[in-house]
Amino acid sequence: MAPKVYDGAIIILDIGRNVSQAAEKDKKSFFTEGREFVSRLIERKIMSQGRNLLGLILLGSKKSENNMAKQCDDAFRHIDMAVKLQEPTWQMIRNLPELPTKSRGDWMEAIIVAVDHFANGISGIKFSSKKIILVTNFMSPTCLEENDIERVTNGFKEDNFELDVIGLDLLDDSLKEVDIELARRIVAISNGATASFKDAMRYLLFHKKKIVHSYPWNVDLSIGPNIKIPVSSYIRLKDEPAVKNWVTAIKDPVTHAASTTEGIVKSKVHVNTENQTVIDSNAVISGYHYGQQIIPFTECDQSFLYNSGEKCLSVYGFTQSSNIGWQNLHGDGLHYIFARKGNKKAQYAIRCLVECLHEMGLVALVRRVYNKGNTPKMFALMPVIDNDNYICLSMAEICYSEEIKYMTFPSTTLKRFECTNHEVDAFKELIRAMDLTKAYDETYDDTEAFPIAETVSPAVQYVLDCIAFRAMNPDKPLPEPRDEIMMLFKAPPLVAKRSKEPLNKLKKLFTLTKIEKKKKEKTEAIEIFEHNNENEENIKMDNQTKEPVPLIKLPIASSSRITNIGTIDPINDFKILIDSGKTLTDLFSDMREAIENLVYCNLDGTYRKALSTMKFLRAECVKADPLPYNNWIINFKKALIARKKDDFIDIIHTNKLDVILKEENELSLYDNIDSCDDQLYENDTVPDCTELTMDQEINDLFDNM
Structure with missing residues (x-):
């Protein structure tokens, strides 16, 4: 079986003392910018979902965990092979060091460690490209001799390695240090690239498609x-x-x-x-x-x-x-x-x-x-x-x-829609001013805005940003789209500046009149239900005749139409039916059913209406006959236990809505609450015991019925 082909890359991140200080006041240190670049690069590798293997070497680390340090004493110090070549993961970003160390490492030795890991650290994999990304400011010079350096450069030629230097732009002629000259030579030999953090982050600004x-x-x-x-x-x-x-x-x-x-x-x-x-x-x-x-x-x-x-x-x-x-x-x-x-x-x-x-x-x-x-x-x-x-x-x-x-659209060939030559020229001037092929001045690399097949989708970029943010921050709310994405919705500054005068010219040539949308006339069916008890003298003006038209009003629903107790306002329904001549005995079943529906079908978990209705019903039964309430409350508790409504049982006990005692009404059969609870729980385990003693053939008989 042929080995899988991958793109290999090892990042060498300098975290030593030489990158801890900021070059200017109120500016980020080289370490901070380097860490942000590496985080963004790993994120890009993950989101691209390509065949990528990524490794990480920490230069200037307190550790010296690498294969070359085991072979050579007092060499390759403060170089930690933190992550061996593997598919990129979010854990790599989480494990990046938060602060720099006080150690220093040799950047040339770190390159040798990376080359050795490509050669001996992984097997059974074929690399289509082998890239080493060096992130350092070269403030810690190398200690290798010229012969060793020559062997390294020859190794880059033979094994087709590529060295990219990020952080300092080596093409800047003002950089004259010896180590920078050496890095320039290796980058040129390996056909590598170099860029400052600003240019590199601009390249990583948007996610790349797989x-x-x-x-x-x-x-x-x-x-x-x-x-x-x-x-x-x-x-x-x-x-x-x-x-x-x-x-x-x-x-x-x-x-x-x-x-x-x-x-x-x-x-x-x-x-x-x-x-x-x-x-x-x-x-x-x-x-x-x-x-x-x-x-x-x-x-x-x-x-x-x-x-x-x-x-x-x-x-x-x-x-x-x-x-x-x-x-x-x-x-x-x-x-x-x-x-x-x-x-x-x-x-x-x-x-x-x-x-x-x-x-x-x-x-x-x-x-x-x-x-x-x-x-x-x-x-x-x-x-x-x-x-x-x-x-x-x-x-x-x-x-x-x-x-x-x-x-179908109305015809535009009518004479009233004709435009004068002056108006047509104004539109042509606006079109020329909004030319996107000349949207930027000479300070930009390309003067065209939103080029075809090169402009990224704002929706896709925001979705990928949210995925990356959620991977690193699982408990935080998703952020707003970043400014770079929102810029894709805005007109380029030069285009906006050029089009300002043609737009003002068009506004003067074409006077626009705001058309207010007429409100839809209300039908008779809607007017019937618009009953207003207070303003009976209000009238409605007809839009065509401007003559007053009286509103159609319905009589208020009388209380005599209520025939049973509902769950909307059971207490008021009870009072109305009592006034109509019905007794507590007649209405008790309706009140019981309304309370049970309010408890069993409760959605908000507050039981406010059910609680007030129970208090009212108990108070009425205390004054009249406690027997219906006592018989119902025992069965109601059993039903609550079966439905696992323990929260409402606690509410009953807390608000003292248990059985009515003799001290409240002499007709009651209960002296205290304990006698009621004994009756409630005395047969609690009987069904389970009966089930265990039942023969299997009998169970099968009931299953087939």
Whole structure:
């Protein structure tokens, strides 16, 4: 089996005494800027999801943990191989040192340690590139002799290592130190790069998309019954989410750590609802709901389904390119079609087809079936001629007639809509002022703003920022989009400055009148329910006649319409029904039902209304007859225990809503609360004991009933 190919990189971060001090007052130290750069670089490597192996060496560390220090005494000191080559993780960022040390290390020796780790520290892996990223200010000079340095430079040539120096721009001619000259020489020999922190962080400003090698979709382009051209289709544009593949992890409730090797076991069974028996999956017939009826769909019925056939790309015909507008295109991507690699006849045929379509102004309509059994779709093949790079066909999906939305707009050819030459020139002036190809002055590298195929998506960048922030700060709220992302929504300063005068000119030429949206007239049904008891003399002015129209009013609902006690206002309902002539005995069942509904269906957990209703009912029973209340409260507590409503039982005891005692009403059968509790809990364990002594055959008999 061939070894996997990775991009290897080892970061050498200087954390010694020489990087602890800031160059200027109120500025960040070299250590702080270096740590921020390394954090951002590791984050970029993680989010790119590429084949990257990353290692970390701490230069100037208190430790001397490296393979070369074990082989050579009194050498390679204060160099710690903190992270061996591995896939980048968030833990690497968390483990970066917070403060610099008071030690110093040799940066050339750190490079030798990195080279040795590439050679001997990892096996079974093939590297497509081997990069060493050095982050130091060279204030701690190297102690190696010229012969050793020469061997290092020769090793860089032979093994194709690349050295990148970040922090100091080695191209700055004002830097004359000996170590910087040596670093320049190694960077030049290894075809490396150098940049200051400012330039490097600008490069890492936005997340980079994962580099994916396109796999072709090979098919024969059929034109009629006899012409078949072997072609390959590649995805050029695709509407994809920021992160396509999510790894499902289970969070341990004890350690709060996520694990990707554990999961929840799920099983699917088919149960007969009539007798609650499990049915074998092979005996199940699938079906579809058609209204309230289930239509079975057997394997025999599948033979009558529409079959799209084998994969194909067949030309149905040709049409003028003017017939295919942007409103006819559909789908979520664009494909490029090339002749099959290595087939010269197919390349010649595709070239002829592209040139013919271009000269005649035609577009081919094709039917595509991606694979056997997939839904067929219609596409348009359009010629693409790039003389410097390639000649091919672009393929975009087209929509069917049912998917087109036809919209009618008022005609703009009327005389009142005509513009004068002065007004047209004002618009042209605004268009020239808002030219994005000249949005910046000479101080910028590129004068174009938002170049095509180079501008990043603000939505994708913010999603990736949130993922990175959540990985490092699991308990904090997500931040607002950073300023660099918000800048993508703003007009460039030079464009805003140029367009200010043309905009003011247009405002003077075109006087805009604010149109207030008229409020919708209320229908008669709404007017009926708009009852106002206080302002009976208010009138409504009709919008057309401006004549007063009286409001339609309904009589207030009388209390005689209340026939039972509800849960909205049970106390008031009780009082109204008592006044109408009903007794406590008649209304007790309704009050009991209302209280139980308020407790069992409670959502907020406060039980405020249920508590006040119970207090009112108990007070009424104390004055009249305590027997109905006492009999109900015992059964009610049993039901609360069964439903595990222990919180409401505590509320009953706290507010003294238990049985009514003899001292409150002589008709009561209870002298104290204990006698009631004995009756409540005396048979608490009887069902469990009965279940244990019951024979298994009897249990099976009840299960089958």
